[in-house]
Amino acid sequence: MKEVRILAIESSCDETAAAVVENGQTILSSVVASQITTHGKYGGVVPELASREHLRAISPVVREALQRANTRLEDLSAIAATVGPGLVGSLLVGLTYAKSLSFASGVPLIAVNHIEGHIHAVILEARRDGTPVELPALALVVSGGHTHLFEVREGCRYRLLGRTRDDAAGEAFDKVAKLLGFGYPGGPVIDRLAPYGDPRAVKFTFAKMKGNALDFSFSGMKTAVLRWVESRDLDAEIAARRALQRESRSPSVEQWLALTPKDTLDLLASFQHAVIHELLTRAAACADTIDARSLIVSGGVACNTGLRERARALGLPYPVYFPTPGLSTDNAAMIGAAAFPKLERKEFAAFDIAAQANLALA
Ligand code: KG4
Numbered sequence: 102m103k104e105v106r107i108l109a110i111e112s113s114c115d116e117t118a119a120a121v122v123e124n125g126q127t128i129l130s131s132v133v134a135s136q137i138t139t140h141g142k143y144g145g146v147v148p149e150l151a152s153r154e155h156l157r158a159i160s161p162v163v164r165e166a167l168q169r170a171n172t173r174l175e176d177l178s179a180i181a182a183t184v185g186p187g188l189v190g191s192l193l194v195g196l197t198y199a200k201s202l203s204f205a206s207g208v209p210l211i212a213v214n215h216i217e218g219h220i221h222a223v224i225l226e227a228r229r230d231g232t233p234v235e236l237p238a239l240a241l242v243v244s245g246g247h248t249h250l251f252e253v254r255e256g257c258r259y260r261l262l263g264r265t266r267d268d269a270a271g272e273a274f275d276k277v278a279k280l281l282g283f284g285y286p287g288g289p290v291i292d293r294l295a296p297y298g299d300p301r302a303v304k305f306t307f308a309k310m311k312g313n314a315l316d317f318s319f320s321g322m323k324t325a326v327l328r329w330v331e332s333r334d335l336d337a338e339i340a341a342r343r344a345l346q347r348e349s350r351s352p353s354v355e356q357w358l359a360l361t362p363k364d365t366l367d368l369l370a371s372f373q374h375a376v377i378h379e380l381l382t383r384a385a386a387c388a389d390t391i392d393a394r395s396l397i398v399s400g401g402v403a404c405n406t407g408l409r410e411r412a413r414a415l416g417l418p419y420p421v422y423f424p425t426p427g428l429s430t431d432n433a434a435m436i437g438a439a440a441f442p443k444l445e446r447k448e449f450a451a452f453d454i455a456a457q458a459n460l461a462l463a
């Protein structure tokens with residue numbers, strides 16, 4: 102079989118990424134330039150700054166991905182780029198760059214949905230490791246922008262079965278961390294501190310969903326945290342943590358612990374516990390409705406240690422797949438993996454294809 106190499110570009114949010122993926126499963130290179138230090142001081146992604154940073158990073162990142170993979174443009178079978186969903190100014194940078202490369206080299210262009218990329222991060226690793234994901238699968242895509250449940254069938258067919266009615270789970274992590282002075286992104290910090298608190302200390306109520314019982318909601322938990330904070334005098338501890346953030350790029354667990362009383366650690370542990378409960382209860386119920394043969398969890402929040410442990414501890418009657426952390430958060434290898442079946446189907450994109458901020462997968 103002829104080796105098929107795809108150059109993939111991802112720029113939908115705050116990472117500029119490029120990768121070369123062979124035959125949909127071998128990552129020859131994967132380069133990710135993160136903008137965390139740019140956005141960290143604002144407590145979230147600032148779209149105008151993101152576009153500017155992408156513009157600065159795109160050429161060197163793509164060049165490095167090709168160099169590390171020892172690949173020239175003429176060795177490529179396709180150039181893939183994320184077309185949506187995401188920040189339109191950010192998407193435009195990667196997509197336009199991919200279009201120009203494709204135009205100049207004559208290598209065909211493939212447009213990939215970012216969420217499909219997250220799902221393929223898992224499919225890629227499972228195939229590579231010789232334990233391919235059995236279909237139908239239920240995919241829980243859970244990140245800063247998305248919390249969705251999809252049925253995944255043969256031939257890359259997807260059906261949306263549930264979604265968040267308000268915040269995405271990662272967004273809830275980020276907002277709670279910001280409120281308490283833990284900086285951005287909040288998920289990784291809360292994840293590292295949660296084991297030091299009691300997950301049953303603070304009770305969170307779970308929203309009963311009118312309509313689709315498989316939809317998620319996180320805004321109630323966020324409000325509960327806000328009320329908890331307002332009912333106490335936490336100004337001094339929050340100010341101390343904000344000062345630490347300004348001084349240190351990525352504080353250590355010990356540095357955070359020194360500035361965080363037990364009550365606050367209990368709150369973090371309980372909040373994380375509640376988010377995990379919401380995610381896994383609805384995902385497991387949803388998997389039953391489609392007789393799923395596997396559960397895929399992907400997206401930035403899939404890095405969460407507590408989520409991984411609880412998913413394993415549930416003893417579900419089908420395998421649960423998580424990507425390795427580097428493939429859970431935004432990267433371009435997942436875009437290259439998702440582009441591979443499109444290349445086989447010759448599903449190429451025209452040069453007038455537009456970036457779509459709200460592109461749906463199904
Ligand atoms: O997939 P991703 O890199 O970007 C989006 O497509 O949104 O996900 C980023 C999100 C952020 O909200 C971040 O706080 C969250 O994933 N995240 C985590 C963890 N690592 C990243 N949330 C919980 N626990 C983690 N370990």
Ligand code: ZN
Pocket residue numbers: 215219244245400401430431
């Ligand atoms: Zn993502």
